[in-house]
Amino acid sequence: MNTTTHDSVGPAMSSPSIDARLDDYSIDFSQFPPDDDLPHPPSPQPLSDVGGPDDFTANLERYLLGEDDSEAFEKEIIPDAQKQPPPTIEDVPEDSEFGPPIDISTPSHLLRRPRSKDVSHLENVDEEEEKEGEEKEEEEGEKGEETPSVRRLSTASIQGDLRRQISDLQQTVRDRDEQLQRNHRRVLEAASAAEQIKHLQAELQRKSTMLDEWQAQRSDEKLLRDQIHRLQKQNEEKDTLLQRSSLGASELTALQNQISDMHQELQSRQSTSDREQRETVAHLRQQLSRSQDQLKERETALDEAREKLQTVAATHAREIEKLESDLHQAHQEYQTLQDRFVALEKNSTLAADLTRAQSQVTAHEQALKAMAADRSLETGGNTYSEILELIKDLGQPAHAARAARAADDAAKPPASGDLDPLHDELAQAQAELRDATSARKALELQLTRSQEQTTEAHTLINSIEGENTRLARRADDLQSQLNQTQHELRKARETERLQPPPERISALESSHRQLHDRLASAERRESELQTELQALRASQATHAGERQTLRAEIERLESAIAVKNETVAAVDRRVAQSVEKREQEWRRRVDLLLKERERMSRALMWSWGEKEVPEDIVEGRRKQGYRYKYVNK
Structure with missing residues (x-):
């Protein structure tokens, strides 16, 4: 619905039917875009409650914003804009809230200040929009009394106003983008200036280091430079004297020869x-x-003497270790001998015990x-000689003795009861005798x-005592x-320290004389260095x-x-x-544009409803007459 022409307005307002009112309008459908160019909705919406498809709501935003018309409008505006010369940075006023930056290459008196018209442009936007809102509310209030043709014209004019406002806003956006680009370029220029300043600082620091190095190198060449x-x-003094007195060529050559002689003399002195x-x-x-x-x-002689003494000391140490x-x-x-002596003492005690036992x-x-001599045996007893023989035979094996005693007992008649204790005493005495003889032999x-x-x-103790001594x-x-x-x-070392050799004394005397000469030359050199030091101090003061x-320049920078x-x-x-x-302003x-779009969409829907459904007032209020066009009636 881009282009609409109004043919007749008067009869359409009184006709009750919608067909009669539609006959008064002619629509140019050639201005509409083809169906292939229309964007499809991203996701299909479900059908409405009345069963009709959502035909116009999918593209409502595009219709309201007038994208199709805006493209044609932009095509008309672009050639005019291309014919105009490109604006320069100096001629375009800046929409800025502050003055020019400080210390920039462009002088302040050459910069254009923002005009009052551009400054007040943003401030009057709210007032214009408020006025437009009031006018729109008045127009909406009057819509109840207007005919559909008048409403159609008002909607077309509103759409044109919206398109113009959108084009103006787009132009202002472009202007703001250009201004932002200019500000960005200025910021980049300031950054480049800062980089240049840093580069100058680095260059200044490098030159200061080079100056310090050069001053260090000049310390060695200062004397020759002073002489030169x-x-x-x-x-120069001689040249001035020559110029003043206008001397002849002979005197000039003599002076030149004198200068060359002085140079040669200086070189010869130096050489x-x-x-x-x-x-x-x-x-x-x-x-x-x-x-x-x-x-x-x-040192070699001392090392040899030290080695000899070390060898002698080592031999003595070895002998001492051997001893x-x-x-x-x-x-x-x-x-060991003491241990053996203790054992011998024990043996001597044993020998004494043996003698006591013997x-x-x-x-x-x-x-x-004595007991055998006192007692006499009446009934065939053994004599003392037999008893002694029995005692002597005790060393024989026991079984032989027992057999002999058994044979004797068998051959002898039975003894009386008085001999039994004697036999017992005799057996006991024989046993004690045997034990005593065996112990005696062992002790011997x-x-x-x-x-x-x-x-x-x-003998061993005597030999050890002799060896020990x-x-x-x-x-x-x-x-x-x-x-x-x-x-x-120790005595040799002391004598060597106290009495140095005569060659060393003569060498020390000669070295003393040389040191005295060197001291005199060093004093002369010190006086020369003092003069050089004074000259260096003067140059240091200048430096x-x-x-x-x-440094003042560096601080200023x-x-x-x-x-x-x-x-x-x-x-x-x-x-x-x-x-x-x-x-914030945008x-x-x-937000204002979105609110206006919502308001216009409602008005558009209301106008479409009036076109599709006749005007009907129920219970003192207007009823929304919009419904889908393709509903099954």
């Missing part, structure tokens, strides 16, 4: 001083090498003999063995020799002044950089604030 400077001054210094250095090096050779010889090992072995042997046995034998053997051991121990005398002799050698070595000026950084930050903040305000406008 003095000669140049003399030459002679260098040669003398080289000779003194060579002489000192020779003396130093000779003294080093003498020191090396003395200590022999002494330890002698102590061990002495300990005396007891002899006393017991005598008692038995032990006694003989212990006597032999005691004799051996006495000999080793003690040997250790005392070695200790005295060691003390004597140590005393001699300090230059350095202070450079740093302050300028800080000011520019602050300016850039302020510009960024203001740009951000302006962008935020513009975004949000507000979009």
Whole structure:
């Protein structure tokens, strides 16, 4: 529904039928886009309650915004815009809320200030929209009294106004984009200026380091430069004298010869001083090498003496260790002999016990003999000689003795009851006698063995004592020799320290004379260095002044950089604030447009309902007359 023409208005308002009213209108369907170009809905919606398809609601937004007409309208506007020359940055006014940035290449008096018309453009938008809203409300209030043809014309005019507003808004959006691009370019220029400042700072720092290096290199060449400077001054003074007095060519040549002679004399002095210094250095090096050779010889002699003393001390130490090992072995042997002596003492006690036992046995034998002599056996008893023979036969095997006694008992007649205790005593005495004889034999053997051991121990103790005394005398002799050698070595070292050799004394005297000469030359060199130091201090003062000026320049540049950084930050903040305000303004406008679109959509639906359904008033209020066109009636 792009283009509509109104043919007749008067009769259509009184006709009750919708067909009569539609006859008064002619629609140009050629302006509508083909069906293939229409966008399809993203997802099919379910059918309505009355059964009709959702035909116009899918493309309601496109119809309201007038995209088809806007494209044609833009095609008409674009050729006109292309014919116009492109706007320049200086001629286009800036819609900005702050003045030009500080310290930028463009002067402030050449920049265009924003016009009052452009500034007040955004402020009057709300008033215009409020007026338009009031007019639309009045028009909607009057729609109840107007005919459908008048409503159709009003909707067409509203759509045209909306299209114009949309085109104006698009143009303002383009203008704002261009202005944002210009601001972005200015920000980039400020950033490039900051980068240039940083580059200049780096270059200044590099030059300052080069200046420091150059000053360090100049310290060695300062003396020659001063001499050349003095000669140049003399030459300039002579040139001025020549110019004033207009001397002849002969005098000029004489002066030039004098200057060349002075140069040669200076060079010869430098060469002679260098040669003398080289000779003194060579002489000192020779003396130093000779003294080093003498020191090396003395060190070798001392090393040899030290090695000899170390070998002697090592031999003495080995002998002492050997004597200590022999002494330890002698102590061990002495300990073993003491152990053997203790064993021999034990054997001697055993021998004494044996003698006591032998005396007891002899006393017991005598008692038995006396008892046997006193008693007489009446009934065929054995005599004393037989008893002794029986005692002698005790050493034979026991079974033989038992057999003999059994045979004798069998051959003898039975004894009386009085002999039984005697037989018992006799048997007991025989057993004690046997035990005593066996113990006596064992004790005799032990006694003989212990006597032999005691004799051996006495001989061994005597030999060990003699060896011990000999080793003690040997250790005392070695200790005295060691003390004597140590005393001699200490005495030799003291004499060597106290009495240096005559060659060393002469070498020390010569080195003393050389050191005295070197001290005098060093004092002369010190005076020369003092003069050079004064000259260097003067040059250092001049360099300090230059350095202070450079530092002042650096501080000035740093302050300028800080000011520019602050300016850039302020510009960024203001740009951000302006962008935020513009975004808020666009949000507000979009909200107003959305509300207006909703209002227009309702009006459009109302108008379509009036076209499809006749006007009907029920219960004192207007009823929505819209319904789908393709509902099965």
